[in-house]
Amino acid sequence: MNPLTGYLxxxxxxxxxxxxxxxxxxxxxxxLIGIELMLNAANLNxxxxxxxxPHPEAVTGMMFAIFSIAVAAAEAAVGLGxxxxxxxxTHTTDLDAMNRMKG
Amino acid sequence: xxxxxxxxxxxxxxWLASFLPGPLQHPAMVLLGVVGxxxxxxxxxAITVLLERKxxxxxxxxxxxxxxxxxxxxxPVADGIKSLTKxxxxxxxxxxxxxxxxxxxxxxxxxxxxxVLPIGRNMTLVNMDAGLLFFFAIGASSELSVFMAGWxxxxxxxxxxAMRAVAQMIxxxxxxxxxxxxxxxxxxxxxxxxIVDAQNQYSYGLPHWYIFTPWGFAGxxxxxxxxxxxxxxxxxxxxxxxxxxxAGYFTEYSGFKFALFFLGEYVGMMGIxxxxxxxxxxxxxxxxxxxxxxxxxxWFFSKIMLSMCVFIWVRGTLPRLxxxxxxxxxxxxxxxxxxxxxxxxGVWRFMGEGLMRWVVCSAILxxxxxxxxxxxxxxxxxxxxxxxxxx
Amino acid sequence: xxxxxxxxxxxxxxxxxxxxHRVFVAGTGRGERPMSVVFYLIAALSVAGALAAxxxxxxxxxxxxxxxxFAGLALMFLELDAQFAGFAQILIYIGAVAILVVFxxxxxxxxxxxxxxxxxxxxxxxxxxxxxxxxxxxxxVLRSTAVLPHETAKPQVTVMDIGNALMGRYVxxxxxxxxxxxxxxxxxxxxxxxxxxxxx
Numbered sequence: 001m002n003p004l005t006g007y008l009x010x011x012x013x014x015x016x017x018x019x020x021x022x023x024x025x026x027x028x029x030x031x032l033i034g035i036e037l038m039l040n041a042a043n044l045n046x047x048x049x050x051x052x053x054p055h056p057e058a059v060t061g062m063m064f065a066i067f068s069i070a071v072a073a074a075e076a077a078v079g080l081g082x083x084x085x086x087x088x089x090t091h092t093t094d095l096d097a098m099n100r101m102k103g
Numbered sequence: 104x105x106x107x108x109x110x111x112x113x114x115x116x117x118w119l120a121s122f123l124p125g126p127l128q129h130p131a132m133v134l135l136g137v138v139g140x141x142x143x144x145x146x147x148x149a150i151t152v153l154l155e156r157k158x159x160x161x162x163x164x165x166x167x168x169x170x171x172x173x174x175x176x177x178x179p180v181a182d183g184i185k186s187l188t189k190x191x192x193x194x195x196x197x198x199x200x201x202x203x204x205x206x207x208x209x210x211x212x213x214x215x216x217x218x219v220l221p222i223g224r225n226m227t228l229v230n231m232d233a234g235l236l237f238f239f240a241i242g243a244s245s246e247l248s249v250f251m252a253g254w255x256x257x258x259x260x261x262x263x264x265a266m267r268a269v270a271q272m273i274x275x276x277x278x279x280x281x282x283x284x285x286x287x288x289x290x291x292x293x294x295x296x297x298i299v300d301a302q303n304q305y306s307y308g309l310p311h312w313y314i315f316t317p318w319g320f321a322g323x324x325x326x327x328x329x330x331x332x333x334x335x336x337x338x339x340x341x342x343x344x345x346x347x348x349x350a351g352y353f354t355e356y357s358g359f360k361f362a363l364f365f366l367g368e369y370v371g372m373m374g375i376x377x378x379x380x381x382x383x384x385x386x387x388x389x390x391x392x393x394x395x396x397x398x399x400x401x402w403f404f405s406k407i408m409l410s411m412c413v414f415i416w417v418r419g420t421l422p423r424l425x426x427x428x429x430x431x432x433x434x435x436x437x438x439x440x441x442x443x444x445x446x447x448x449g450v451w452r453f454m455g456e457g458l459m460r461w462v463v464c465s466a467i468l469x470x471x472x473x474x475x476x477x478x479x480x481x482x483x484x485x486x487x488x489x490x491x492x493x494x
Numbered sequence: 495x496x497x498x499x500x501x502x503x504x505x506x507x508x509x510x511x512x513x514x515h516r517v518f519v520a521g522t523g524r525g526e527r528p529m530s531v532v533f534y535l536i537a538a539l540s541v542a543g544a545l546a547a548x549x550x551x552x553x554x555x556x557x558x559x560x561x562x563x564f565a566g567l568a569l570m571f572l573e574l575d576a577q578f579a580g581f582a583q584i585l586i587y588i589g590a591v592a593i594l595v596v597f598x599x600x601x602x603x604x605x606x607x608x609x610x611x612x613x614x615x616x617x618x619x620x621x622x623x624x625x626x627x628x629x630x631x632x633x634x635v636l637r638s639t640a641v642l643p644h645e646t647a648k649p650q651v652t653v654m655d656i657g658n659a660l661m662g663r664y665v666x667x668x669x670x671x672x673x674x675x676x677x678x679x680x681x682x683x684x685x686x687x688x689x690x691x692x693x694x
Contacts, residue, residue, distance in 0.1 A: 004642045006529045007570070008635045010537045014544050014563070016628030021548030023620030024613050029553065029598055033560050036591065037544055040567050043583075050649065051574040052642075058649035059659040063667075065579050066656075069586055070671050074678035076591050080598040081682035087602040096614055201558065233653050236581045243589025247561060250596055254554060266600065269593060276589075293653050 007048035015041035028083045028093045032076065039072040109224055109398045112139065136228045140217050147407070148369045149179035155415045162419035186362035194256060194355050201255035206356070206363035209248035213371040216241045220377045221299050223387050223400035234295040235287065238378055239280055242333070245371065246272045249342075252364070253352035264351030267426055268335055268342035274433040275332035275339075281441035282326040285318055285448040286382045295378075299386030310392075312385040317464040318448040321472075323383040325441050327413075330375045332433070334368060337418035341426055376410030377403070436475055443471050536573060540566030551612050553599050561592045575648045578656055 018037030025031055043065050050061025087093050107114065116139075120131040153168075153176065160167030168175040193202055219234035221227045231237055246269050253265020287293055290301045304311045313319030332339040343351035353364045380386060384406050387399035424432065447464050454460035543563030547556045564587040571580035614620075635642075660668050 002639050002642050002644050003529060004644060005635055005639050006533060006537070007574070008642075009632060010540065010570075012628055012631035012635065013541055014567075015631065016624045017541070017544040017548055019627055020620055020624035023623060024617035025548065026612055026614045027553060029595060029602065030548070030556060030612075033547055033556060033595060036560065036587075036595075037547065037563065040564065040587070043579075044567060044570060047571055047574050047576045047579055049643075051576065052645055054643055054645055055649040058651045059655050059663075061649075062576060062579055062651055062656060063659060063664050065576070066582055067667055067671055069579070069582055070675065073586050073591055074675050077594060077682045078678050078685065080594055081686035084598055084601050084686045093602050201555075231577070233577055233581055236578070236585070236653075240581045240584035240589065243585050246593060247558075247588065247596075250593065251558065254596075254600075262600075266597070269597070273590075273593065291654075 002052075004048055004052040007052075008045060011041045011044040011048065014038075014044065026094050026096055028086070028095050029080070031095065032079050032083065035079075036072065036076060039068065043068050043072075105396045105398075109400075111398070112223070112400070113225055133228070140228065141214065144214075144217065144370050144373060145366060147373060147404075148366055149183075151369055151373070151408075151411050152182070152365075153178050154411070155418075158412070158415045159419045162416075183362070186359055189358035191358040191360065192355075194258070196257045197355060198255040198257065201251050202355075203360075205248050205252035205255060206360045206367065208251065209245055209367040210363050210370075212241055212245045212248065213367045213374060216371075216374045217377070219295055220374070221296050221381060221386050222377075222403050223398065226387075226400060227296055230296055231294065233293045235283060235293045235298075235378075235382075238295075238374075239276075239283075242371075242375070243276060245367075248367075249352055252356070256352075256355035258355055261352050261354045264342045264354070268352055271335070271339060271342065271426075271429055271433075272333055274430055275329045275437070278325055278433065278437040278441045279329035279333060281438070282322045282329065282444060283378075283382055285322045285441075285445050286313055288445065289313070289318075289448055289452060295381050295386075299381055299388065302385040303388040305392040310385055310388055310390060312383065312388070314383045316451065317461065317468055318444050318451055319383055321440070321444050321447070321468050323379065325437055325444065326379050326383065328437055330372075330379060331414065331417065332429070334372045334375060336372065336414055338421040338424050339429055340418075341423060341429065372414060373407055373411065376407050376414070379410060380406035439475065440471065444468070532573060533570075536566055536569045540570065554596065557592065557595045557599055560595065561588055564588050564592065578651075578653060 015038050018034045018041060020034070021037065022031045022034030025034070046061060046065045046068065050058075050065070053061070055061070083093060086098070090098060092098070116132050116135045119135060120128045123131050156178070157167030157175065168178045171177040171181045193199060216238050218228045219231055219237050227234075249268045249272070250265050253261045253263075253268070256262075286298060290298045292298065302310065302312050309315070314323045331337075335342055343353070353361060356364060380403065387403045389395050389397060389399075389402050447467050450467070451460055451464050454463065540563050543559050543561075543566055546559035547563055550556045550559060564583065568580045568583040568588070571577075571583055
């Protein structure tokens with residue numbers, strides 16, 4: 001069994017769990033938690049391939065993962081700021097209650 | 104002989120591990136190193152607590168504890184027995200699992216930071232290529248335990264204290280990293296061993312410590328300010344000030360869990376002063392070349408204890424900062440100065456040897472400090488006092 | 495002295511009878527070790543943390559379980575010899591993003607359990623979609639096991655190499671990420687700022 005297969009399967013499992021969380025939870029912040037899990041699973045994929053793939057240029061894979069971490073952090077910050085502002089406006093974080101453009 | 108005194112702990116570990124068979128020797132040495140750290144630093148914590156209480160007492164014109172043993176030297180033993188035998192009260196509505204895990208997490212994280220500190224020559228537990236990054240990563244995780252403690256108590260005052268503490272720790276983390284970045288830039292490596300090696304040289308008998316350069320001095324001062332705020336120590340101890348919020352985020356903790364928080368705070372303080380000693384004060388190198396015969400670990404521990412004495416001194420001297428003053432200070436004074444310090448370190452590097460670079464760098468830093476501290480930070484303009492009497 | 499692999503067990507050398515000849519089965523020689531116990535433990539920790547993060551009722555517990563999942567992932571990066579990425583993961587995700595999530599939960603009173611339950615209407619649709627995605631990804635990975643690369647030599651990347659790459663070849667992405675982070679900082683502050691009219 002390929003050692004890479006194990007890491008890819010774990011990353012796929014984490015991605016699926018994050019996706020399930022993002023699709024089924026009601027609270028907007030938990031949807032963002034699911035999205036963070038998905039991004040982390042993708043990072044795991046990148047690092048696993050960096051380790052086990054052929055490396056004519058060894059630094060590229062690590063760079064990809066580091067930039068991905070930075071961008072994910074920025075996106076989490078803005079997303080959570082939006083959730084806070086929406087809560088201030090509608091006094092709820094329930095996504096099912098925010099199904100109208102009015103208000 | 105001098106060499107043996109310097110390496111006495113390594114030789115002791117080798118001798119103890121030689122009783123075990125071949126493949127087990129390396130894990131045994133690592134384990135002995137871990138045991139050494141876990142035994143030494145809590146012992147230093149006991150000494151520091153006593154020193155603090157006596158020192159603060161003297162600064163406040165009173166004796167410290169002096170009942171338990173001559174000059175009160177057995178007070179830590181009495182404190183330990185008290186905290187072990189006190190009843191462990193967990194509030195009924197508190198979140199039991201998180202309430203239990205918060206002090207555990209803090210102590211684990213705080214002890215992990217010691218793995219990369221060079222305690223003496225060849226005495227780093229794990230010699231990592233990115234050692235400084237490891238220390239900061241582990242230190243950043245300790246904020247989460249503060250939050251866990253405050254939230255799980257289901258107490259408004261605890262929660263407020265926890266949120267203030269986390270906000271303060273996050274704001275001061277950026278200046279902490281930036282002031283150590285100047286050192287990394289000048290050394291060219293994130294490895295703490297290499298940073299100490301770069302400072303371990305002497306010219307005319309005086310050491311090449313980074314604190315003796317303008318950017319190093321400014322960096323050390325800013326690092327000390329940020330370290331004081333990171334460990335929630337006076338004058339930044341609003342989150343745990345006794346007159347403010349009872350005890351802040353550890354109000355609901357009693358008995359041994361409180362002792363664990365206390366231990367975590369002081370051991371964290373020693374860890375970060377160890378890091379400051381490594382980055383700016385030359386780690387385990389002696390102050391003068393003629394004093395090189397004294398073992399290297401003695402210098403490291405004495406630098407740590409000196410930093411702890413300065414922490415205690417500052418606690419007894421300065422009044423507490425208010426939350427908004429604290430945050431203002433972080434973002435509007437300390438952070439711009441650390442950025443400027445980074446630039447000044449670059450100027451120092453590229454100006455070449457000679458007197459000119461000392462003058463230029465010191466001038467830049469002094470002008471910036473005067474401008475920012477005297478002019479930029481003036482916030483409140485108080486008019487003349489006005490009195491209103493009840494009619 | 496016997497050479498032991500990571501598990502502490504002797505290396506696997508299977509001899510099988512195949513068409514009357516004794517042959518060594520390919521793929522279990524010295525070069526490729528089977529998945530080690532450490533990997534299984536870390537994977538179990540990460541998956542348990544992720545499951546707890548999406549299943550628990552209390553939002554703050556979910557955020558703390560997410561922190562456990564992040565820690566598990568950082569350990570996996572360290573297992574894969576990506577030290578810089580592992581420490582950056584701890585510093586950024588556990589030290590900043592987790593705290594951000596927790597603060598957002600506190601500021602939006604998410605810690606009170608909602609009365610309509612924590613799952614949206616018809617959660618089964620989301621579960622089916624997620625299971626489908628996992629099935630497709632898992633099938634793709636398992637089908638292509640034979641052609642996946644399995645280089646055993648570790649890539650030698652020191653922090654100096656990363657620094658040189660960031661300032662040399664990847665300086666443009668670095669500057670763009672700096673710009674992006676500044677924009678995110680200013681944007682988040684503006685979005686979440688109290689509007690002056692509400693204060694009255």
